[in-house]
Amino acid sequence: xxxxxxxxxxxxxIVEDYVATQEPVGSRALVERHQLGVSPATVRNDxxxxxxxxxIRQPHTSAGRVPTDRGxxxxxxxxxxxxxxxxxxxxxxxRFLVGAVDLDxxxxxxxxxxxxxxxxxxxxxxxxxxxxxxxxLELVPISTTRLMLVMIADTGRVEQRLVEMxxxxxxxxxxxxxxxxxxxxxxxxxxxxxxxVQALVDEVPTELxxxxxxxxxxxxxxxxxxxxxxxxxxxxxxxxxxxxxDFQGSLRPILEAxxxxxxxxxxxxxxxPSTTRVLIGDENEFDNLxxxxxxxxxxxxxxxxxxxxxxxxxxxxxxxxxxxxxxxxARYVGELLAxx
Amino acid sequence: xxxxxxxxxxxxxIVEDYVATQEPVGSRALVERHQLGVSPATVRNDxxxxxxxxxIRQPHTSAGRVPTDRGxxxxxxxxxxxxxxxxxxxxxxxRFLVGAVDLDxxxxxxxxxxxxxxxxxxxxxxxxxxxxxxxxLELVPISTTRLMLVMIADTGRVEQRLVEMxxxxxxxxxxxxxxxxxxxxxxxxxxxxxxxVQALVDEVPTELxxxxxxxxxxxxxxxxxxxxxxxxxxxxxxxxxxxxxDFQGSLRPILEAxxxxxxxxxxxxxxxPSTTRVLIGDENEFDNLxxxxxxxxxxxxxxxxxxxxxxxxxxxxxxxxxxxxxxxxARYVGELLAxx
DNA sequence: GACTGGCACTCGCTACAGTCGAGTGCCAGG
DNA sequence: CCTGGCACTCGACTGTAGCGAGTGCCAGTC
Numbered sequence: 228x229x230x231x232x233x234x235x236x237x238x239x240x241i242v243e244d245y246v247a248t249q250e251p252v253g254s255r256a257l258v259e260r261h262q263l264g265v266s267p268a269t270v271r272n273d274x275x276x277x278x279x280x281x282x283i284r285q286p287h288t289s290a291g292r293v294p295t296d297r298g299x300x301x302x303x304x305x306x307x308x309x310x311x312x313x314x315x316x317x318x319x320x321x322r323f324l325v326g327a328v329d330l331d332x333x334x335x336x337x338x339x340x341x342x343x344x345x346x347x348x349x350x351x352x353x354x355x356x357x358x359x360x361x362x363x364l365e366l367v368p369i370s371t372t373r374l375m376l377v378m379i380a381d382t383g384r385v386e387q388r389l390v391e392m393x394x395x396x397x398x399x400x401x402x403x404x405x406x407x408x409x410x411x412x413x414x415x416x417x418x419x420x421x422x423x424v425q426a427l428v429d430e431v432p433t434e435l436x437x438x439x440x441x442x443x444x445x446x447x448x449x450x451x452x453x454x455x456x457x458x459x460x461x462x463x464x465x466x467x468x469x470x471x472x473d474f475q476g477s478l479r480p481i482l483e484a485x486x487x488x489x490x491x492x493x494x495x496x497x498x499x500p501s502t503t504r505v506l507i508g509d510e511n512e513f514d515n516l517x518x519x520x521x522x523x524x525x526x527x528x529x530x531x532x533x534x535x536x537x538x539x540x541x542x543x544x545x546x547x548x549x550x551x552x553x554x555x556x557a558r559y560v561g562e563l564l565a566x567x
Numbered sequence: 568x569x570x571x572x573x574x575x576x577x578x579x580x581i582v583e584d585y586v587a588t589q590e591p592v593g594s595r596a597l598v599e600r601h602q603l604g605v606s607p608a609t610v611r612n613d614x615x616x617x618x619x620x621x622x623i624r625q626p627h628t629s630a631g632r633v634p635t636d637r638g639x640x641x642x643x644x645x646x647x648x649x650x651x652x653x654x655x656x657x658x659x660x661x662r663f664l665v666g667a668v669d670l671d672x673x674x675x676x677x678x679x680x681x682x683x684x685x686x687x688x689x690x691x692x693x694x695x696x697x698x699x700x701x702x703x704l705e706l707v708p709i710s711t712t713r714l715m716l717v718m719i720a721d722t723g724r725v726e727q728r729l730v731e732m733x734x735x736x737x738x739x740x741x742x743x744x745x746x747x748x749x750x751x752x753x754x755x756x757x758x759x760x761x762x763x764v765q766a767l768v769d770e771v772p773t774e775l776x777x778x779x780x781x782x783x784x785x786x787x788x789x790x791x792x793x794x795x796x797x798x799x800x801x802x803x804x805x806x807x808x809x810x811x812x813d814f815q816g817s818l819r820p821i822l823e824a825x826x827x828x829x830x831x832x833x834x835x836x837x838x839x840p841s842t843t844r845v846l847i848g849d850e851n852e853f854d855n856l857x858x859x860x861x862x863x864x865x866x867x868x869x870x871x872x873x874x875x876x877x878x879x880x881x882x883x884x885x886x887x888x889x890x891x892x893x894x895x896x897a898r899y900v901g902e903l904l905a906x907x
Numbered sequence: 908g909a910c911t912g913g914c915a916c917t918c919g920c921t922a923c924a925g926t927c928g929a930g931t932g933c934c935a936g937g
Numbered sequence: 938c939c940t941g942g943c944a945c946t947c948g949a950c951t952g953t954a955g956c957g958a959g960t961g962c963c964a965g966t967c
Contacts, residue, residue, distance in 0.1 A: 289918045385727045464822035482804035629947045
């Protein structure tokens with residue numbers, strides 16, 4: 228694989244120009260805009276090699292070259308440095324995020340901020356319950372047979388759920404139940420709760436047994452199975468930038484994918500600690516998103532990761548800039564969470 | 568304004584055909600597909616009148632006719648009967664909505680259901696806080712200087728908010744505060760709370776005064792000013808049906824409008840009790856949505872209205888069917904809420 | 908052996924002319 | 938008041954031609 232330095236420089240130049248102009252780039256334009264020190268003919272030879280290796284391609288026989296997904300991949304891995312943020316961007320981030328009063332508030336501000344800075348679709352995962360601990364469980368009587376269960380996690384997440392009791396339940400019993408579940412569960416990681424919940428049912432005094440059984444079912448459902456993850460989304464209008472050239476004419480598959488929580492979670496949900504992930508075109512597993520790229524990373528207070536965030540845009544995107552922004556936003560959000 | 572019965576029939580036929588085929592409809596096609604009992608030439612004369620009155624127009628000199636916003640308006644007001652739902656649709660609604668465990672769950676299921684049935688963009692407003700009463704206020708200590716305030720409304724809405732106290736606050740004081748705010752506020756309509764909250768600050772024992780002052784600020788902010796309203800949205804991918812013909816080529820303005828909560832609230836937020844509202848094209852006040860129509864209605868348990876829901880689509884939409892679906896869904900949701 | 912200038916070739920894009928046909932407006936007659 | 942007939946309009950489509958950006962290849966140079 229004879230990719231010498233100049234060929235790499237040519238590839239880099241092609242990616243940069245194509246991202247900037249949205250038009251196939253030819254050999255003449257390339258030597259004019261970059262100091263390559265060689266003639267167009269030489270560049271053409273290099274291009275032929277790059278094409279053979281699958282890094283670029285020609286839309287039509289007599290057009291300029293366009294990077295392939297593989298070309299972007301090489302560019303991201305070896306040819307680009309992460310762009311440092313401008314002071315203006317840093318300031319924008321801070322200004323946007325200070326004054327958040329709430330986890331909800333933080334998440335919504337973050338997702339709007341990301342969409343605005345990157346001019347793409349932004350997705351933020353709420354802190355994952357699986358990675359949170361129970362801070363407090365509250366039981367609020369709604370009627371004689373109904374309780375509202377409210378769980379507050381250390382990450383700031385609050386989940387609530389209505390519990391339909393099998394029989395009317397006296398106020399004192401509610402107090403007892405509240406005390407019992409908190410004694411047992413407060414402070415534990417949510418992923419560790421299922422056996423503890425089971426134990427609760429077994430240990431509880433007989434007169435509370437039926438109530439606790441119902442409660443435990445709902446607990447398990449709410450805390451572990453259902454809604455486990457939540458997402459915020461913003462900037463879908465950015466999909467229409469660049470006319471219909473990106474996304475080969477139809478936003479449909481993209482919009483469909485964006486409505487599927489499961490898909491988004493797979494894309495931006497955190498995985499390995501703190502690595503920034505870049506999925507280019509068909510590298511991601513969803514057919515609907517073959518024309519899109521995703522840049523995502525984990526965030527969390529300090530070194531721990533509690534959730535993921537990222538952006539989705541055309542494969543033709545400014546990777547260095549986007550990566551830098553995503554990372555910076557994630558770091559700021561982490562700091563914000565650490566303060567609480 | 569000589570709009571005799573036949574001219575109205577012609578208009579109705581034009582609307583129906585255009586909605587079905589998405590193509591300008593000519594006089595010959597019209598007499599073929601509908602039993603008008605007259606010749607194309609006669610229809611042409613009627614069309615000329617309808618055009619003069621502004622109900623239809625020609626995209627180009629020698630094309631068929633297309634309804635104008637005004638034409639749709641007349642059609643909706645006088646020429647269409649609300650289509651009764653098919654049994655299949657009724658069953659779909661019931662199947663979709665039973666098993667909802669939660670207000671969140673109800674709202675999400677509803678919005679997806681609406682999007683699916685109408686094949687358009689659906690919007691559901693959470694029950695408005697302004698139209699809810701306080702059921703219970705809970706104060707949960709998070710740390711020595713932090714409380715989590717949780718408000719549960721009779722409509723099932725739950726709002727929470729972190730409260731930063733000016734000084735460490737002992738557990739007993741939290742209990743007292745909880746009792747005081749509940750005594751004063753539980754059962755009152757949220758719109759009536761501001762003076763009561765003020766009174767609370769004045770009446771409270773001196774040692775609780777600073778804590779209560781902070782709390783009251785947050786209460787007012789959370790319950791009345793901020794987040795007042797919430798929305799759920801689904802079916803944006805449906806905007807891409809009908810290619811780029813609807814929405815004159817660009818989804819951009821629509822997508823932008825859909826990201827603005829304020830806009831959506833104005834569109835589907837409840838107003839007069841239980842009337843179904845239909846806003847056609849430029850009848851709505853937002854420039855971004857001149858190419859769209861909105862069908863919305865209020866919903867709520869029994870006869871009261873607590874929120875709005877509706878759909879947004881191209882002006883070229885099946886109004887009778889959409890109106891029927893929106894109404895039916897709203898009624899089912901109302902019943903569901905009444906049960907809780 | 909690597910680079911370069913030159914040249915023939917490809918092919919998409921635009922402009923233009925010509926044809927077709929759907930649809931109209933109008934008019935004279937029933 | 939309705940109808941059939943007719944001339945007219947104009948968008949959609951087709952085919953042709955010229956232009957220009959860009960390529961691949963080759964022979965010549967350092």
